[in-house]
Amino acid sequence: MNVIHKFDHFITALFFFIIITVVATSYFTFKEFFAIHNKRQQEAIIPLFSLITSEVISPLSISQYMAKDPFVINYIEQEKIDPQTILVYLQKVAAQYQMVSFIAIEKHNLMIDSNNKRTELNSQKAEWFHRLKKLSQDQYTDIGNAADPHLYFDVKIFNDKQEFIGFIGVAIDLNYFAEKFRQFQQRFGFELFFVDAQDIITLSSNRIMKTESHHRKNELVNINAFPWYQRFIDNRAQGKNTPVVAIGNNELIVSQMPIRELNWRLFIVAPPASKQAEYWQLFFSKLIIFVLVSCVLYFAFAVTINYFKSSLVKDSQIDFLTRLPNRSYIHRQYQQLARAHDNASIIIADVDLFKEVNDKYGHNVGDEVLKVIGKKLTSSLRKIDLSGRWGGEEFIIILPEADAGLAKRIIERIRIDIAEHKFHLPGETAGFFTSVSFGLVQGPLTKSNLQTQIEKADKALYQAKLNGRNRVQVYSESAED
Numbered sequence: 001m002n003v004i005h006k007f008d009h010f011i012t013a014l015f016f017f018i019i020i021t022v023v024a025t026s027y028f029t030f031k032e033f034f035a036i037h038n039k040r041q042q043e044a045i046i047p048l049f050s051l052i053t054s055e056v057i058s059p060l061s062i063s064q065y066m067a068k069d070p071f072v073i074n075y076i077e078q079e080k081i082d083p084q085t086i087l088v089y090l091q092k093v094a095a096q097y098q099m100v101s102f103i104a105i106e107k108h109n110l111m112i113d114s115n116n117k118r119t120e121l122n123s124q125k126a127e128w129f130h131r132l133k134k135l136s137q138d139q140y141t142d143i144g145n146a147a148d149p150h151l152y153f154d155v156k157i158f159n160d161k162q163e164f165i166g167f168i169g170v171a172i173d174l175n176y177f178a179e180k181f182r183q184f185q186q187r188f189g190f191e192l193f194f195v196d197a198q199d200i201i202t203l204s205s206n207r208i209m210k211t212e213s214h215h216r217k218n219e220l221v222n223i224n225a226f227p228w229y230q231r232f233i234d235n236r237a238q239g240k241n242t243p244v245v246a247i248g249n250n251e252l253i254v255s256q257m258p259i260r261e262l263n264w265r266l267f268i269v270a271p272p273a274s275k276q277a278e279y280w281q282l283f284f285s286k287l288i289i290f291v292l293v294s295c296v297l298y299f300a301f302a303v304t305i306n307y308f309k310s311s312l313v314k315d316s317q318i319d320f321l322t323r324l325p326n327r328s329y330i331h332r333q334y335q336q337l338a339r340a341h342d343n344a345s346i347i348i349a350d351v352d353l354f355k356e357v358n359d360k361y362g363h364n365v366g367d368e369v370l371k372v373i374g375k376k377l378t379s380s381l382r383k384i385d386l387s388g389r390w391g392g393e394e395f396i397i398i399l400p401e402a403d404a405g406l407a408k409r410i411i412e413r414i415r416i417d418i419a420e421h422k423f424h425l426p427g428e429t430a431g432f433f434t435s436v437s438f439g440l441v442q443g444p445l446t447k448s449n450l451q452t453q454i455e456k457a458d459k460a461l462y463q464a465k466l467n468g469r470n471r472v473q474v475y476s477e478s479a480e481d
């Protein structure tokens with residue numbers, strides 16, 4: 001029984017160990033997932049700044065540098081210029097920074113770029129020049145070149161007298177920008193929107209920049225067109241300084257960053273950290289389902305195990321031939337009996353001359369005799385009595401709280417019943433009779449005295465055999481002396 005209890009505990013412990021391991025593993029995986037997620041968000045900040053620096057600030061700085069270059073200022077002020085000389089200058093810059101560079105010289109009505117494309121400033125193609133010239137700022141970005149759209153960084157050139165004499169700058173392929181920002185968005189999950197003073201999205205990691213055409217009329221998107229921006233502005237107007245913007249069921253984190261050099265604003269839009277709460281909710285709801293399913297499985301498992309276990313236990317307690325409790329079961333039950341009762345009569349029963357039955361009628365008949373006797377020995381006992389096969393042709397009966405007189409009367413009835421039973425041989429009308437001798441001892445019932453009581457009962461049984469068999473002999477100390 002101990003082994004079976006240990007087995008039960010082992011299975012339960014194993015089961016819960018597996019559940020705890022699965023839960024702990026999932027928990028730590030989730031934790032790690034969020035740690036990585038947060039780390040990635042932090043990691044995204046530095047590439048974001050380097051992206052802005054390399055793709056926006058740096059072209060602007062190069063343009064500003066060229067606009068202040070004394071060579072440029074002095075040369076384009078001359079009455080006669082050689083476009084080839086300017087081309088060489090522009091190509092040097094273009095080669096060094098891998099951008100297209102350009103200059104628009106008012107005095108000579110000429111725009112020239114590092115690809116040696118030349119345009120007259122009074123032509124329709126140079127509309128931008130007249131538009132930007134009138135504006136008060138010194139530097140602008142503008143999208144131009146319909147066939148091959150570029151973002152132009154236009155910086156005004158002034159002579160020594162602070163008079164406007166032209167524009168100079170660099171231009172970057174729009175598709176190049178779009179690709180750079182798209183890569184960043186894919187890697188870190190942030191959408192980027194560069195917005196000019198008129199709220200127009202100049203650059204973006206969003207699809208709107210993946211345009212083949214530069215015609216801004218069709219492609220221009222005002223930042224106000226985005227619901228999240230509206231909500232962002234509303235939040236500000238209401239004095240809420242939260243970066244979290246709710247759009248329907250979705251939440252976004254919107255950060256705003258000025259790029260003063262261009263009078264731009266950069267909006268960084270990201271899914272919020274509060275999404276984590278959703279993930280945790282999901283995790284815990286799955287966890288509850290997992291635990292419930294595990295419990296159901298566990299109980300199904302326990303019921304199955306118990307079913308097999310009880311039939312195994314039964315088999316290990318019962319004598320195969322007579323279906324009576326076996327010796328080891330009687331030993332265990334005796335302990336319980338001893339706890340519940342103070343005294344008992346213990347009887348050892350032994351089939352008389354059983355060897356002869358076996359020899360005469362065969363072993364199978366001998367088995368049948370044992371089965372019938374086993375049944376007769378136990379059928380008329382009380383619920384609290386204990387009986388079983390002690391071994392071979394021997395049986396044991398324990399009658400708690402029965403004194404020797406009562407026990408003897410009970411056993412006498414059984415003895416007569418057996419002795420009067422006619423055993424039939426298979427296929428024959430003739431039969432035979434057999435008998436059983438009993439040794440009986442009455443005494444205190446303690447956990448440790450079974451062996452001594454049995455020895456006494458054995459002695460009484462021996463006496464019964466000596467006295468002619470088929471009888472009940474009560475043990476007495478005096479008879480022993």
Ligand SMILES: Nc1nc2c(ncn2[C@@H]2O[C@H](COP(=O)(O)OP(=O)(O)OP(=O)(O)O)[C@@H](O)[C@H]2O)c(=O)[nH]1
Binds near residue numbers: 391
């Ligand atoms: N058929 C059968 N015989 C058994 C079984 N267990 C023990 N026996 C036989 O029981 C017989 C017991 O014989 P003995 O110990 O000589 O005693 P006995 O012939 O009963 O004689 P007394 O006890 O002196 O009356 C042996 O021949 C065993 O082989 C069993 O399960 N089935």
